[in-house]
């Protein structure tokens with residue numbers, strides 16, 4: 001069974017993107033083993049502390065290595081990638097030993113797909129920024145830039161988060177494409 005690691009680009013307790021990751025896990029159901037990366041304690045990337053890797057970085061790398069694929073669910077911050085997620089990806093983009101450029105990173109060659117629960121832009125900016133970054137990290141981006149969702153305005157005002165049938169269908173289609181890529 002495909003092992004999928006969810007990475008949520010928000011630390012917010014009631015994060016819409018965490019809720020979307022749960023929705024995706026429900027869609028995947030029994031067809032995948034889904035886990036979520038907890039990286040709240042990750043330090044800021046700083047080359048002074050890069051080797052040996054801090055424990056939180058080693059844990060994040062081990063979780064990535066144990067997964068067949070990575071599914072990123074992220075908000076859009078100022079039309080781009082939230083800082084916490086960019087910090088994580090910067091850590092994961094690095095070689096495991098100093099100057100070991102041939103050894104690669106844990107992300108290199110790994111299959112990845114991206115969804116964004118955002119405002120009116122439906123995450124267009126963050127999806128485009130991430131596509132460029134993940135391809136730069138030599139990951140295999142499945143499903144193009146991914147699926148962007150405009151969160152229902154009531155949810156922003158404290159009401160319930162609701163996915164429209166079209167949004168759920170888009171996530172379902174993305175899940176099928178990702179499973180096919182992981183199983184193929």
Ligand SMILES: Cc1cc2nc3c(=O)[nH]c(=O)nc-3n(C[C@H](O)[C@H](O)[C@H](O)COP(=O)(O)O)c2cc1C
Nearest residue numbers: 010012015016017075076077078079118119120121
């Ligand atoms: C610093 C900051 C910048 C934001 N910029 C954008 C943006 O460019 N586009 C957008 O759709 N929403 C933007 N938002 C609103 C987020 O989409 C909204 O806060 C969303 O709930 C965050 O996702 P989460 O619920 O998973 O934390 C921004 C929010 C913050 C805090």
